[in-house]
Amino acid sequence: MNARNLTLGSLRELGTVGLVAGLCGAYAATLIMAASMLGALDDGSGSGADAMLTVVASVFIGIALYVGTVVIINAVDTVISGRLRHIALLRLLGSSARSLRRSVMRSTVTVGAVGAAAGLLAGTALADVVRIVLVSRGTMPKGDYPLVSPQLAVAFVLIAASAMVAGWLGSRVVLGVSPATALAGTTAYRRAPLRKSVLRAVLAVLFLGGGFAVLGLGAMVGESSEMGFFIAFLGSVASATGLLIGARFVIPRVVSMFSRLLGGDPSSRIARRNAVLDPLRTTRSTMGLVIGVTLVTTFASGMRALSDSVSSWDLDPEQAAMARQVLSVASTVLICIIVISSIIAAVGFVSTMSLTVLQRHREIGLLRALGFTRSQVRTMITKESVALSASAVLFGIALGLVYGTLGAQSLVGVMTTGLVWGLPLPALIVIALAGLVLVLVSSRRPARRAVAVTPVEALRIEA
Amino acid sequence: MTSSISLQHNQTQPVLAMHQVSKLYGEGSGRVAALDEVSVAIPRGGFTAIMGPSGSGKSTFMNVAAGLDDATSGEVVLAGQPLSKLGDEGRTVLRREQVGFVFQAFNLVPTLSALENILLPFDLAGRKVTAEQRQWIDQLVHTLGLAERIDHRPSELSGGQQQRVAIARALASQPAIIFADEPTGNLDSRSSREVLTLLRTASREYGQTIAMVSHDPVAASYADRILVIADGRIVGDHGPLTPQQISDLLIGFEIGAPA
Ligand SMILES: Nc1ncnc2c1ncn2[C@@H]1O[C@H](COP(=O)(O)OP(=O)(O)OP(=O)(O)O)[C@@H](O)[C@H]1O
Ligand SMILES: [Mg+2]
Numbered sequence: 001m002n003a004r005n006l007t008l009g010s011l012r013e014l015g016t017v018g019l020v021a022g023l024c025g026a027y028a029a030t031l032i033m034a035a036s037m038l039g040a041l042d043d044g045s046g047s048g049a050d051a052m053l054t055v056v057a058s059v060f061i062g063i064a065l066y067v068g069t070v071v072i073i074n075a076v077d078t079v080i081s082g083r084l085r086h087i088a089l090l091r092l093l094g095s096s097a098r099s100l101r102r103s104v105m106r107s108t109v110t111v112g113a114v115g116a117a118a119g120l121l122a123g124t125a126l127a128d129v130v131r132i133v134l135v136s137r138g139t140m141p142k143g144d145y146p147l148v149s150p151q152l153a154v155a156f157v158l159i160a161a162s163a164m165v166a167g168w169l170g171s172r173v174v175l176g177v178s179p180a181t182a183l184a185g186t187t188a189y190r191r192a193p194l195r196k197s198v199l200r201a202v203l204a205v206l207f208l209g210g211g212f213a214v215l216g217l218g219a220m221v222g223e224s225s226e227m228g229f230f231i232a233f234l235g236s237v238a239s240a241t242g243l244l245i246g247a248r249f250v251i252p253r254v255v256s257m258f259s260r261l262l263g264g265d266p267s268s269r270i271a272r273r274n275a276v277l278d279p280l281r282t283t284r285s286t287m288g289l290v291i292g293v294t295l296v297t298t299f300a301s302g303m304r305a306l307s308d309s310v311s312s313w314d315l316d317p318e319q320a321a322m323a324r325q326v327l328s329v330a331s332t333v334l335i336c337i338i339v340i341s342s343i344i345a346a347v348g349f350v351s352t353m354s355l356t357v358l359q360r361h362r363e364i365g366l367l368r369a370l371g372f373t374r375s376q377v378r379t380m381i382t383k384e385s386v387a388l389s390a391s392a393v394l395f396g397i398a399l400g401l402v403y404g405t406l407g408a409q410s411l412v413g414v415m416t417t418g419l420v421w422g423l424p425l426p427a428l429i430v431i432a433l434a435g436l437v438l439v440l441v442s443s444r445r446p447a448r449r450a451v452a453v454t455p456v457e458a459l460r461i462e463a
Numbered sequence: 464m465t466s467s468i469s470l471q472h473n474q475t476q477p478v479l480a481m482h483q484v485s486k487l488y489g490e491g492s493g494r495v496a497a498l499d500e501v502s503v504a505i506p507r508g509g510f511t512a513i514m515g516p517s518g519s520g521k522s523t524f525m526n527v528a529a530g531l532d533d534a535t536s537g538e539v540v541l542a543g544q545p546l547s548k549l550g551d552e553g554r555t556v557l558r559r560e561q562v563g564f565v566f567q568a569f570n571l572v573p574t575l576s577a578l579e580n581i582l583l584p585f586d587l588a589g590r591k592v593t594a595e596q597r598q599w600i601d602q603l604v605h606t607l608g609l610a611e612r613i614d615h616r617p618s619e620l621s622g623g624q625q626q627r628v629a630i631a632r633a634l635a636s637q638p639a640i641i642f643a644d645e646p647t648g649n650l651d652s653r654s655s656r657e658v659l660t661l662l663r664t665a666s667r668e669y670g671q672t673i674a675m676v677s678h679d680p681v682a683a684s685y686a687d688r689i690l691v692i693a694d695g696r697i698v699g700d701h702g703p704l705t706p707q708q709i710s711d712l713l714i715g716f717e718i719g720a721p722a
Contacts, residue, residue, distance in 0.1 A: 266586045273574035362569045369531055369566075371559025371587045373552050456532045459566050 016075040016351040017108050017166075018115035020344055021159050024061075024068045025119020026126070027340045028155040031057040033127030036149045041141070054151075060337055061155065063295070067288040067341045069162040071348030074284035076108060076170025078352055082359030084177050092179040100174050105167035112163020116156050124148055204246025211239025215406050219419075222410030232410035236403055243399075247287050252279040254395050255286065259387035267376045270367075271383035274356070282388065285352045288345025289392035289438075290399070293431060295338045297400020297424075298407065303331035305408030305422030312416055335427075342434075350442040353385055357446035364450050365458020378447045385443040393435040397428060476543060477504040478640045478672045479528055484537035486523050486695075497523040499695035500537070505640070510666035510673045512686035514709070516716055520695040521676045522644060528674070529562050529642045530554040542639040559587050563633030565643035570629035571617040577628045578604075578613045584636040596635070603631045606661055608654070622649040630658055634665055640672040647682050659685040680709035691716060 035053040080087065090100065128147060134140040215235030222228025243250065256276045262268040276282050310323045357364070364377060372380070405422045413419075486498040497520045505511055513521050526532040528539060530546045539546045542561040546554060563584070564570075571580045581600060585592050592600070604610055607627040617625055626649045633641045646662075647655040663685045665671035677683050684706045691699030693716050704712070 266583060269579075269586075270572065270574055277574055363573060366566070366569060366572065368555070369529075369558065369564055370583060371555055373555045454532075456526050459569060 013079045013355070014075070014107060014111045016348065017072050017111045017163060019347060019351075020068045020071050020075075021112040021115030021163055022119035022122075023340070023344050023347065024064050024159050024162075025116040025121075025155065026123035027064050027119075028061045028159070029120045029123025029152060030127050031061055031337070032149050032151045032155060033124055033131075036151070037127070037131060037140075037145055040143055040145050061158075063291070063338075064341050064344060065158060065162050067291055067344050067348075068159075069166045070284050070287055071344060071351075072108065072112070072163055072166035073170040074281060074348060074352055075355070076104060076167055077173055077281060077284070078355040078359065080104070080171055080173050082355065084173070087174055087177045088179055091177060097174045097177070101168060101171040104171040104174075105164055108167030108170070109160055109164045112166075113156075113160040116159035116163075119159075120152050120156055124152060200245060201249065204242050204249060207238050207242025208246060209242075211235050211237070211242050215239055215403075218410040219406040219413065222413035224414060226414065228410035228413060229407070232407055236407065244287075247290075248279055248283045251283045251286055251290065251391075251395070252276050255282055255387055255391040258391040258394065259383075262383050262387060267372065267380040268383055271380045272387060274360075275384050275387040281352075285349055286388050286392035288348055289342065289389060290396045292339070292342025292345050293393050293396025293435075294399040294403065296335055296342060296431065297397050297427065298403040299331055299334045299338065300424035300427035301401050301404025301422035302408045303327050303404075303422070304424035304427075305405050305420045306412060308422070309408070309412050309416035309420045312420075346438050346442075349389060349438065350445075353381075353442045353446045354449070356384075357381065357450050360450075361453060362458050364453045365455045368453060369455035369459065374451045377450050377453075381447040381450050382439065382443040385439050385446075389435055389438050389442065393431060397431060477506045477540075478542060479503075479505040479674070480540040481528065482538045482540075484527060484534045484539055486520075486527055486532070487535045496695045498527060498534070501695070501697055502537075503690065503697055503700075505672065505674060507639075507672055508666060508670040509688055510663060510686045511675065511688045511690060512683035513674060513676045513690045513692060514678070514683055514713060515692035516713075517678075519692045521692055523695075524692060525642050525644055525674065525676055529564070530558055559584065561639040563636065563638040563641035565626070565629045565633050565641070565646040567644040567648055570632075571620075571625055573617050576614050576616055577609060577620065577624075580617070580628055581632045581635050584632065584638075588636075590636075596637075599637075600631070600635050603634055603661075606657070607631050608657075623651065623654055626650060627654070627658065630661070634661075634671065637669070637671065640674060643673065643675045645676055645678065647677070647679065655682070680706040680713065683709050 035057045038053055087100065091097070124147075131140065131145060135142055135145075212235065215232050218228045218230070218232025218235050220228075221231055256272075259272040259275050262272055307324050307327045310320060310327070313320070315323065367377065367380075368374075401422065404424075405419070408422055409419055481501055481503050483500045483502055484498055485496060485500055488495045488497055499520075501524065513524060515521050523532070527534050528541065530539070530541060530549070534547075541557065544553075544557055546557075549557060571577075572583065575583065581604070582592065585596075604613060607630060609624065609627055609631060612620060612624060617628070620628065626646065630643070630646055633643065643662075647658055650658060659682055662671075662673055662675070666673050666687070673686075675682070675686065683689055684704060687703050689699070689701040689704055689709065689712075690697055691701070691712065698716070699712065701712070
């Protein structure tokens with residue numbers, strides 16, 4: 001058995017890394033190919049549109065990569081946290097924390113690169129097949145389309161690099177493992193004390209406060225001037241940056257607040273404590289969902305507010321119908337493009353839930369011995385999943401409504417009296433349903449595993 | 464509650480009765496009888512030590528007796544209830560209401576404070592802590608030297624402190640029987656003495672039934688009955704003995720036992 005196996009277990013436990021890298025790859029390839037085809041279409045009409053498309057595609061790929069990286073960090077962190085004793089043993093036998101982390105990093109790069117290559121290949125093939133079908137049907141004009149794009153190589157390098165960074169950051173837990181842990185009789189969970197980052201807190205507050213103030217200002221200016229949207233855009237970017245920087249302060253509070261609603265019986269209490277046991281993990285496992293839901297809600301809400309204000313304008317019915325049609329097509333396309341980040345986040349969430357149950361094998365066995373029935377154990381796991389995912393979804397919806405509404409206001413406030421709330425009910429219902437499905441999917445397998453734990457085998461000394 | 468009625472009803476019956484209980488592991492030639500037709504009764508209020516060489520079946524005995532594991536054959540009657548007639552749910556509820564545990568290695572729920580761990584059996588059974596019980600718990604916490612650590616999480620406690628919290632939890636709800644696997648394994652000799660004295664007091668003065676697995680002759684000398692298990696069978700059933708007598712007794716079996 002080599003050090004990697006002892007640190008990370010089998011490569012199978014890195015399945016999430018491969019899957020996420022694959023999804024990012026497929027997504028990136030699809031967007032890149034779509035952009036390059038569109039570029040080939042409007043050949044000659046100037047390269048301005050070309051560059052614009054590349055920028056837009058890069059932004060979306062960047063978001064997906066960011067979410068993917070967070071998910072991978074969390075997967076690695078969770079796997080390693082479950083093996084602290086093995087790692088302590090390795091440390092006792094003379095491995096340095098640095099070399100252990102490096103071996104983790106090598107594994108995630110390898111798995112990430114394989115996943116990325118497979119995903120890019122699949123995405124490219126998909127795009128090419130769709131294009132050939134569309135061209136043969138006459139939907140798309142014949143033309144000189146590229147089969148591949150040089151940007152795919154850039155995407156590959158970026159994804160592999162993200163997996164590498166994620167491996168390094170995710171293995172930070174190793175630092176908190178002292179060799180003595182191997183000798184202690186307990187498997188208590190201890191995290192390496194985080195550097196108390198005052199700088200991070202200050203930056204988060206500045207960006208958040210400032211960003212939302214500027215966003216509000218943009219909405220107000222939008223009432224009387226076209227400049228509003230630009231100001232609001234700056235405000236959104238700043239406040240979103242603040243949220244990303246300060247997520248580890250904000251999200252655990254949101255989860256903790258929301259999970260109070262779960263009830264006070266022992267299974268709820270333990271579920272709640274586990275949900276916020278480690279603020280960083282809580283943040284990482286929900287942040288992707290928050291980002292995804294926020295983006296989807298922002299677009300849905302913004303489009304809704306726009307189409308509502310279009311209705312209040314003085315347009316003849318034909319024009320109004322036309323405008324609404326354009327808006328609805330645009331929002332559908334945008335939401336489809338953005339939804340992939342939510343899917344990556346959801347994949348990460350499901351895998352984190354599974355891994356934490358593996359990690360808590362002994363605890364569950366103990367609870368069973370002390371008198372938790374199977375259904376109480378199942379409830380406990382489901383409630384933990386609810387606490388995390390529902391908080392993420394609700395928080396994301398709230399943010400999205402604010403961004404979408406203020407954004408739309410800043411854009412068309414001039415032409416509409418008062419503030420038009422963008423309450424995209426159908427979209428909200430779909431998001432809520434998706435959240436429900438996510439809870440069911442993410443808690444089913446872990447709950448089944450948890451229920452199958454028997455106290456006797458879980459509590460054996462060398463469990 | 465039906466269980467407390469049956470408890471009073473069976474006041475004269477043993478808390479634990481095993482009739483020809485066997486527990487077999489494996490198949491064919493690799494078959495091991497971890498328990499081999501064991502019959503034994505543990506009366507109310509007794510403090511029983513279970514001893515025997517490593518691999519003799521002590522932990523298996525405890526697991527089967529407490530309803531944590533199924534017997535292959537035979538019948539276990541715990542607190543008046545035949546375990547073979549209970550499903551998983553019924554046994555879970557029986558454990559929750561009638562059994563206290565101290566395990567050897569992993570005892571406490573990591574996310575709960577020491578006090579919450581101690582009160583967990585009450586919470587699970589949906590019972591309120593009466594003033595009298597509160598007093599008993601305070602006394603336990605004090606005797607076990609946990610008063611200052613009561614709001615700490617298990618990860619902030621030493622191994623010995625964790626074990627003492629588990630002992631407090633087992634004693635707090637005054638269950639029909641406490642099963643303890645090496646409860647003094649992590650303790651120094653002074654706290655070990657204090658814990659054993661506490662167990663003996665609980666048994667003598669409050670009628671607490673205790674079954675304790677131990678390798679330590681000194682620990683076993685606090686018990687009022689000593690069962691010796693070898694090769695899955697009960698090969699000795701003694702009254703109270705001195706540590707020296709127990710050592711002599713065990714040496715005979717260690718030599719006789721297959722490696
Ligand atoms: N799950 C299992 N599968 C197969 N054999 C088992 C299993 N559990 C226990 N055994 C066997 O049953 C026998 C009794 O085991 P048990 O754990 O009860 O011993 P013990 O008396 O508690 O030993 P120790 O003092 O070392 O803890 C041993 O021979 C052991 O190898
Ligand atoms: Mg044992």
